[in-house]
Each structure stands twice: as structure tokens, then as C-alpha cells.
Amino acid sequence: MKKAPVSPKTVEELMQRANDMAGLTLGQVADTHNITTPIDLKRDKGWIGQLIEHELGALAGSKPEQDFLHLGIELKTIPVDDNGKPMETTYVTVAPLINIQGLTWEESIVYHKLQTVLWVPIQGNRDIPVAQRQIGTPILWSPNDDELALLKQDWEEIMEFIAIGEVQQLTARHGEVLQLRPKGANSRSVTQSIGKDGIKELTNPRGFYLKISFTQAILSRFFN
DNA sequence: AACTGATCATGT
DNA sequence: ACATGATCAGTT
Numbered sequence: 209m210k211k212a213p214v215s216p217k218t219v220e221e222l223m224q225r226a227n228d229m230a231g232l233t234l235g236q237v238a239d240t241h242n243i244t245t246p247i248d249l250k251r252d253k254g255w256i257g258q259l260i261e262h263e264l265g266a267l268a269g270s271k272p273e274q275d276f277l278h279l280g281i282e283l284k285t286i287p288v289d290d291n292g293k294p295m296e297t298t299y300v301t302v303a304p305l306i307n308i309q310g311l312t313w314e315e316s317i318v319y320h321k322l323q324t325v326l327w328v329p330i331q332g333n334r335d336i337p338v339a340q341r342q343i344g345t346p347i348l349w350s351p352n353d354d355e356l357a358l359l360k361q362d363w364e365e366i367m368e369f370i371a372i373g374e375v376q377q378l379t380a381r382h383g384e385v386l387q388l389r390p391k392g393a394n395s396r397s398v399t400q401s402i403g404k405d406g407i408k409e410l411t412n413p414r415g416f417y418l419k420i421s422f423t424q425a426i427l428s429r430f431f432n
Numbered sequence: 433a434a435c436t437g438a439t440c441a442t443g444t
Numbered sequence: 445a446c447a448t449g450a451t452c453a454g455t456t
Contacts, residue, residue, distance in 0.1 A: 271444090
């Protein structure tokens with residue numbers, strides 16, 4: 209997918225574009241960019257995110273930064289069911305498993321990426337052909353004090369496990385709003401982590417994800 | 433039906 | 445391998 213010619217220069221311009229996109233189907237947007245819409249997302253899991261990035265002029269790439277760095281905004285598409293409820297957890301970023309001594313919440317990638325998020329709801333019902341799925345009303349969100357406290361609490365608990373060499377004991381069940389889950393090509397992917405007695409060992413790469421109940425509350429906050 | 437672990441594509 | 449974009453799909 210080629211890069212969009214122009215990146216929005218202001219938040220207002222970005223929101224204007226996002227709002228103009230609301231109501232259109234993924235197929236309509238794809239057509240304007242001469243992009244072929246896949247039949248399903250089994251082998252194109254990031255296709256929608258890439259398409260919306262392109263449409264909104266995000267700076268594509270694999271850099272660990274916000275999509276609109278100059279605006280301090282992260283873009284996230286989120287699949288919703290017929291009732292507007294998120295269907296999937298939301299990936300935030302990979303989790304650091306080594307060299308984390310002294311790392312604080314305020315210095316974390318999670319904290320920075322979630323400073324401001326442009327949520328773009330997309331119909332995710334698998335019964336609806338991808339090309340016909342409709343783009344919803346965009347939401348520009350920043351965590352409030354309560355949400356920030358919950359995120360910080362979960363992040364610190366999870367990072368503590370990692371720091372004391374117990375990342376292997378962590379499961380998706382830890383955390384109220386933020387969870388740690390595998391994030392790699394497959395279960396054979398490995399990366400270094402802190403093991404027993406602080407000795408490095410290999411484990412599956414992990415990523416931080418926002419749980420559905422949390423993102424559901426965010427959407428409700430704007431749509432109710 | 434919800435949840436958790438596994439997985440797919442692409443670029444660096 | 446790692447970081448981007450996420451959803452799949454088996455189990456509970």
C-alpha cells in the first residue's frame with residue numbers, strides 16, 4: 209500500500225478527514241486508492257488498519273511511534289458488532305522484557321501511545337463482506353484520571369512480574385484493563401527475557417492489549 | 433458467547 | 445528478530 213500524498217497538519221484537519229470517511233464502506237475507500245479488498249481477513253489481519261492509515265495520511269512504517277507523531281495522536285481501528293461493542297481486544301505495543309530496571313509508567317511506551325488515540329470503529333461482523341463493512345464515527349480520546357489509574361496499576365503489576373523473572377507465569381488473566389498476551393509470528397517465536405535469579409532466558413514475545421470491557425467503556429462514553 | 437493463546441502479512 | 449497493522453480460532 210503506497211503512502212498517502214499528504215499528512216494532515218492539524219488535529220482539525222485530521223478529524224475533518226476522519227469524519228468525512230464515516231459512513232463509507234471499506235470497499236468504497238479501497239476503490240478510491242485502487243486497492244483490492246480481500247474476501248476475508250484471515251491472511252490480511254492488518255488490512256483495515258493499513259487502509260485507514262492510508263486514507264487519513266498516517267506516516268506508514270514500523271517505527272515504535274505514534275501514527276501522527278507531529279500531532280501526538282495514535283490511530284486505532286476497532287472492530288465492533290451490531291450493537292457497537294468491540295469484538296476484539298486492542299493491541300497497544302510490544303512489551304519490553306529486558307533492561308527494564310527503573311522504567312516508570314510515565315516513561316513507558318504504553319503511556320505514550322495512549323496519550324491520545326483516534327478510534328475508528330469498523331463493522332466487524334464476519335457475516336458482512338469486508339468490502340461492505342461500514343466505517344463508523346471517529347472518536348478522539350485521551351484517558352481520564354480513572355482510566356489512567358487503571359492502566360498504570362495494571363502496567364506496574366505486569367512489569368513487576370517481568371522484572372522479577374516471572375514473565376512465564378503471566379497470562380491474559382492478569383490485569384483489569386490491560387493484559388499481556390503473545391505477540392509474535394507464532395508460538396515458536398522467541399526473545400530474551402529475565403529469568404530466575406535475573407539470568408536471561410528465552411520466551412515468547414509479548415504485547416500489551418486493552419481488554420474489550422475497557423474499550424467498550426470508551427466508546428460508550430462518547431456514544432451515550 | 434466470551435476469553436486466551438496462536439497466528440498472518442509486511443518492512444526494517 | 446522486532447515493530448508495525450491486527451484478527452483468528454480452539455477452549456472454556
